[in-house]
Amino acid sequence: MALAHPTRRHLLTAAAALSATALAGGTAHAAGTPRHPWPERIPLPNGWRPEGIAIGPGPYAYCGSLGQGDLYRIHLPTGRGTVIRTGLGTGHPTVGLKSDRHGRLFLAGGPSGELRTVHARTGEVERIVPVGGTFVNDVVLTPGAAWFTDSFQPRMYRLALDARNAPGQARPVPLGGDWEQGPDFTANGIERTPDGSALLVVNAFAGGGTLMRVDPRTGIARAVDLGGALLPHGDGLLLLGRILYAVQQRQNAIDVFRLDEAGTRGTLITRIEDERLFRIPTTAAAWGDRLYLPNARFDVTPTPDTDYDVVAVDQV
Template sequence: MTFTNRSLTRRNLFTATAALSATALVGGTAHATGATRHSWPTRLQLPGGWRPEGITLGHGPHAYVGSLAHGDLYRVSLATGRGRVVPTGLGSAHPTAGLKSDRYGRLFVSGATSGELRTVDARTGEVERIVPVGGAFVNDVILTPGAAWFTDSFKAVLYRLELGPRNVPGEAVTVPLGGDWEQGTDFTGNGIARTPDGSALLVVNAFADGGRLMRVDPRTGLARAVDLGDARIPNGDGILLLGRTLYVVQQFQNRVDVFRLNAAGTRGSLVTVIQHEGFRIPTAAAAWGDRLYLPNARFDVAEPTADTDYDVVAVAQI
C-alpha cells in the first residue's frame, strides 16, 4: 500500500485510542542459544481483538506481546504456542505499543497515546511505575547501559529514562532531535536501536526524503541520515539489530528489509528482503535462536472487533 493509506489508517488509530510499537545486550530480544527446534510452531495465536504492535522476548522461552486496544500483555510460549494474559492493562486510555524486557524481569513499555512510559514486573504483571512525559504517541523503546530510550511519532524528540543499578528507573528527560531530522505532520519517528558499536542510536524517520534511517547522537540529539544508498524505508516500523545486521520491518509492504551496517552505523547496504505469506502488516521483530518473531498488526482492518484474528509469525533469520 502507499504511505498515504498507512498514514490514514494510523491516524484513525491515533484518534480512536485518544478517545477511549535489539539484541540481548540492549533489551533481551535476541538469544544466541543455538538453532530453534523445528517442531516449534511458526504461528502464535493471540486473543481475538488483541491489536498487537510491539513484541519482546523473555526467558522460558516466551514472548510478550502488547495490545493497543487495552494495554494488556500476552505471554506466549515459543515452544508450545500456549499463552495467557498478564494482568498489566490499565484500560483503553493506556495502550501498549513498543516494549523491551531486561535481564532483571522488568518490561519497559511505550504508552502510545497515553503520553507515558511504564515499567512492569514481567513475573507478576504489576505496573511498577508510570512516567508521564507529555508524549503525543510514545512508540518504541530500546535499552542501553544506563538508560531506556523512547521514540515519539508525532514529536521531534526522544525520551531518555535514566536507569540505576539493576535498571531501576529514575528521571525522564526529553531530548530534542535536530540536524537532518525532519518532522512530518503524521507518523514520523518510529523504531529505535543502537549502532553496532554502541556509540549512537538508530531511529526510523518515515517522512524525511521518502523514509530514512537516522543516526542520533544520544548526548545532543543531533541526527544524521544513514547512507543506505538508494534504499528508502517509507513504511519502516520496528527495527532489530543483530551484530551488524539490521532488520527493518516495513509494515504495509509486508516485508522485512535486511541491511548490513558498518560499525559506527553511518552507512549500510541492502542485503535482502524477507517476505512471507503469513505477513499481515507486521510492526516489530524479536529474535530467538535462528528465528524472527513478528506480530501482525493488521492496520488494514478499519474497525477491529473483539473477534478480529491476530497472531505472531516466525520466519528464518538471514
C-alpha cells in the same frame, strides 16, 4: 510503529554465510516447510490488536495491546499463552516494549504520553512515568538508560536506569541536525548502532523514509547512507551483530541491512517476505535462529472477533 536489545543480543548472532541471491540484494522468501519444531504461527486472543513484541528472559514472548494496554505472555516452544496484565484502559495502549535480563518490561504508552515498567513474571506495574508525549511509540535499552521515540514531536525520551535497570528520572531530548518532522506520524522504531555509540531511529517522513543516526548526548541526527534504500513503511528495528532487520509493515516485508560498526552506512542484502504468514507485521524480536513478529492487521477494521497472531521466520 511500534527496540540493542540486551536480552536479544546475548542469545543471538547473525548467520555467518549469506546466499548468493542475498548478497546480490535479492529476496528471501520464508515460505516453505518449517525446519523448527516450535510453532511458526501463534494465535493471540481475538481482538487483541498487537503492535510490539519482546522476548526473554527464557523462551517467552510478550505482546502488548493497542486496545486496553493488556499484556500477553507466550511460551514459544508450545505457543500457549496467558494474559498477565489487564491494561489501564482506553487511551493507555501498550505500543513498543522491550524486556531485560532482570525480568522487567519497558512499555511505550502511545497517546497516553506514559513510559511504564512492569514485572514480566507477575505483570505488576512498577512505575508509570508521564512525559507529556503525544505518541510514545518504541523503546530500546542501552547501558544506563531506556530510550523512547515520540512519533508526533521531534524528540526522544531518556529514562535513566540504575545498575539493575530500575527506572529513575525521565527527560526529553530534542532532535536536530538532519531530522525533519512531518505533519503527522514521523519517528518509529529505535535501535543502537553496532558499536553502541549512537541510536538508530526510523524517520518515516524525511526523504520518503530514512534511517537516522542520533547522537544520544546532543540529539543531532544524521541520515544513514543505505545506498538509496528507503523505509517508507519502516516500523520496528532489530539489530543482531551488524545485521539490521527493518520491518516494512504495509509492504509485508523485512528489509535486511549490513551496517558498518558506527552505523553511518548500510547495504541492503536481502528482503524477507512470506505471503502465508505476514499480515502487516510491525516489530520483531529474536530467539534462537528465528524472528518473531506480531501481525497488526492495520488493513482491517478491528473488532472484538478479529483474529491476530505472532509468526516466526528464519533469520538471514
